[in-house]
Amino acid sequence: MSATDPHHATHQALHRTIEAVWRIESARVIAGLTRLTRDVGLAEDLAQEALVAALEQWPQSGVPDNPAAWLTATAKRRAIDLFRRNAVAKRKHEELARELEALEQTSPNLDSTISDDLLRLVFIACHPILPTESGAALTLRLLGGLTTGEIARAFLTPEPTIAQRIVRAKRTLADKHIPFEVPCGPELAARLSSVLEVIYLIFNEGYSATTGDDLMRPTLCEDALRLGRILAELTPTEPEVHGLVALMEIQASRTRARVTSTGEPVLLFDQNRTQWDQLLIHRGLTAIERAHKINTTRGPYLLQAEIAACHARARTPSETDWPRIVILYTELAQLIPSPVIELNRAVAVSMAHGPHAGLTLVDALASEPSLARYHLLPSVRADLLYKLGRHPEARTEFERAAALTRNTRERHLLLTRAASCETDPTNPSEK
């Protein structure tokens, strides 16, 4: 069949429709099934089987009026069949089968139950027992409605690797009997931070791709944002969730300004701010307000969001409120002592108080073992040296940074700047 064949085209369109329905419904279907089966791996398999059934039947029968109910009912029937066939722990399964049958008769779940199930699914997929990367793959699969192939392409990882990562994650969850529940009490904070970490990892993988030829993979950013927005509605009283959403919204607002058409990165101060997406900035600032309304404490995501907001509010680079950014970074460094944050603080200090002050802080980090292979350290140092007119030293540092980065585009930019140290005859004085 050729692509121009009308039959084929209709079939393709229907296929895309089914995929769209799946994207909308799969998380809720899987969440509901997990509550019933208490096994997220099994729930996902059953949901997948329902999807396969839909792909087989809907081209003939048409898309049902309530596709979610259809998918859930089909998956539940498979579950009942499976439990009946399975002789192991027969009585327990018979009980479950009866429960499932009873549930099948009842109307679709109440909204609140669905929300609770979804939240439980989030906490299971992002459980700290799993490596963050596995959590990311599992979350995209269970809550983002992505296929393994889509996840593999997004992470530039071979499909079998992702598939194996997901299988292993599901097995770990089953082996360790991780309960399908929303943690409470002191456990909640720790578990929530692991959820936020997974979502932010997905976002960052899209926003500043660590490897490969492209600086950005915007679809991953969109996936992470969608997950963050879902979480913000599920846990509206958690300030850090709004902080993460705000941070992602504001960073994403710069998407179209931070890469040229040829894929070259454009630094924050080079960016044409008229291209920043005002809608996303507005959403980010609103999310910050939501967090502030809950209480006055500021966690790491909210602090980073507020730093991003300082840039977002400045119409031109010179309007940036650097003293405020220094305060925010200082607060952040107290919460999470980290050389990377200290490096960012040094950049802010250099902007607020001049390159000398910044360089003193950067030089203090020179012996930091965790930054030994971090390309941004020599890159920042190079820039400060350049501003101080110490061009030969700046050049060496730019080259060192270029040798350390794994991103092709970034390397090119750093080498360009290294070359400019050589050819630039001017000796800019301190600003």
Place this chain on the structure above:
Amino acid sequence: MRFMVIGKATPETEKEGALPDPQLMIEMGKYNEELMKAGVLLALDGLQPSSKGARVKFSGKSRTVIDGPFTEAKELIAGFSILQVKCLEEAIEWVKRSPNCSPAGDYEVEIRQIFEMEDFAPILSEEQVQHKVKLRAELPNQTAKE
């Protein structure tokens, strides 16, 4: 990708001083909440009747102002929302779940894709390059993540 979902006007939405039916407001509120919970709704707004608006007609160098109301309700819009989804089909699926804003009659919703960065890339590059050159001299370091 993003889509603008445009709700077309109906005789009810064009009625002067008319507010939406309370029951419909509740249903729309529930629907919009569902979109929000799914993380796909970026923005939404409703529009006042066209009697409160105007048109500016361009003809060469002249500009003519025409005050509302305008006839042909079907060609007018009564509200819009912006959805961020994976594909047109997903936007369609969401829109199909919306309540009928004109329960007694016909109501039409138009779905249009919004231009994204990559669509504009060929036009932007030149501008960006110039912008970059201009600012290069006073470039502070921003290789570090802001």
